Amino acid sequence: MRIAAIDFCGVNVTPKTNWCFLLLRTEDGRTGLGECTLANQEPLLAAEAARLDALLRGADPMARNRIARLIPHAPGGLVAHTVASALEQALWDLAGQAVGAPIHALLGGALRDAVPLYANINRGADPRTPDGFAAAARRAVAAGFRAVKLAPFEPMIWEEAADPAQRAAYGEGLARIAAVREAVGAGIDVMVDAHWRFSPGGAARLIRDVAAFGLFWLECPVSEANHAEIRRLRGMANALGMRLAGAETLAGLAAYRAVIEAGCYDVLMPDIKHAGGHEEIRRIAALALTAGVEIAPHNPTGPVCHAHSVHLCATLPNLLPLEVQFGETDRFFTLVRGHDLRFLQGNATLPTGAGLGLVLEDAAARATPWQPMPRPWLDPRLG
Numbered sequence: 197m198r199i200a201a202i203d204f205c206g207v208n209v210t211p212k213t214n215w216c217f218l219l220l221r222t223e224d225g226r227t228g229l230g231e232c233t234l235a236n237q238e239p240l241l242a243a244e245a246a247r248l249d250a251l252l253r254g255a256d257p258m259a260r261n262r263i264a265r266l267i268p269h270a271p272g273g274l275v276a277h278t279v280a281s282a283l284e285q286a287l288w289d290l291a292g293q294a295v296g297a298p299i300h301a302l303l304g305g306a307l308r309d310a311v312p313l314y315a316n317i318n319r320g321a322d323p324r325t326p327d328g329f330a331a332a333a334r335r336a337v338a339a340g341f342r343a344v345k346l347a348p349f350e351p352m353i354w355e356e357a358a359d360p361a362q363r364a365a366y367g368e369g370l371a372r373i374a375a376v377r378e379a380v381g382a383g384i385d386v387m388v389d390a391h392w393r394f395s396p397g398g399a400a401r402l403i404r405d406v407a408a409f410g411l412f413w414l415e416c417p418v419s420e421a422n423h424a425e426i427r428r429l430r431g432m433a434n435a436l437g438m439r440l441a442g443a444e445t446l447a448g449l450a451a452y453r454a455v456i457e458a459g460c461y462d463v464l465m466p467d468i469k470h471a472g473g474h475e476e477i478r479r480i481a482a483l484a485l486t487a488g489v490e491i492a493p494h495n496p497t498g499p500v501c502h503a504h505s506v507h508l509c510a511t512l513p514n515l516l517p518l519e520v521q522f523g524e525t526d527r528f529f530t531l532v533r534g535h536d537l538r539f540l541q542g543n544a545t546l547p548t549g550a551g552l553g554l555v556l557e558d559a560a561a562r563a564t565p566w567q568p569m570p571r572p573w574l575d576p577r578l579g
Contacts, residue, residue, distance in 0.1 A: 198223045199257050204217075205556070206241070207498075208564045210319075217230065217561070218279065228286035228288075266284075266448050281476075285474065285500075298551070300546060311544040315522035315523075316344075317336055326372045330379035333376045340541030341384075352393050373388055385412035426460040430459065443466065448471070452464060465493060466480050468504050469501050477493070481512045490515070493509060496521045507546075507547065
């Protein structure tokens, strides 16, 4: 079995969302799937995939350690890391297909029969008012989820804090959180994603202001590089009964080692699209385990990332619920065929087929190619 081609496929699925996939085709007719979604970077992802295609044609896809290494200092930065992560995912899919076993079996076997999920309601909230967020949260709870997450502070950015509109955005964000907490009641966990919108001082105020809502965690309050301030904020959050979570865009064990050793977070959120793939996240999770840090992988994008994340999460001992984008688009379920991805009372069932257990509906995907996003979900200045 040899690599015949590496194809990039970018798909537009909503007016604000593209998903991107890597298809690794072999000479004997197999296709391994990986996901490389990275908002607003589609042309660069396609170029990096073309570079790998030229480099790896004819290579042995079973030589994963040789051809799918994540190089932390890669000049392509997060774009290169994301395509390399998708390549690693696709190689695991092919490895499972070759031996007729699901990926989680090749990773040593599942520790659990199903993977617990939490509902990210951010993109499914419409209108984006407190009532709109509350309605989205109620829909998630009705579907069986026991935890929900929202990103309530758009369009706030701390560098513009002197603008009165920014103060209004902060107040609206708190109102959205309050509405969600009231809608779901005390028995449902609520998480808040701050998307790095705050200065350290602003984040300290935020922690005090959200304490009344009994959050399970507060996520990404400040820039990921500010380890000393993140550690201080973690202490404040813990003293008020909530976890601090983050590190969703880091890549490689070395980057996570620094965060773990600095004591930044209670919960790490490596993303299988960026961090290096299955094996790299398992190494990250093992190191986190030695420090008593929990793992809740970042997973707000398409069905291929989700399926790979389910295989991975089945094998992690220090797992908290896995993220899933709830209510954004039904194409999450229809763009692939194979294992049923529909959520079962807030859980994901484990695929049992060979490899990933999914096949991309190639014609349907290419019928709606990726589109430039003039108004993406996240302000480009934040990510």
